[in-house]
């Protein structure tokens with residue numbers, strides 16, 4: 001096995017972020033509930049979007065537009081399963 005730097009992930013991550021992630025399955029860190037991202041309960045948009053688990057209401061995802069970038073915090077999800085077209 002060879003260690004490479006994060007640049008080796010460019011192709012795979014481009015594929016992940018070019019898809020409709022609302023169809024992806026998240027697994028909640030708080031309760032283990034697994035369902036489509038589209039089922040999250042979302043608040044926002046200002047100052048950022050906060051999406052909570054429909055089962056336990058823990059925060060699963062935060063997304064903030066800062067003007068020149070998007071900050072995505074997924075610490076409330078232990079897994080994100082993204083179907084490929």
Ligand SMILES: [Zn+2]
Nearest residue numbers: 028031053056
């Ligand atoms: Zn939950």
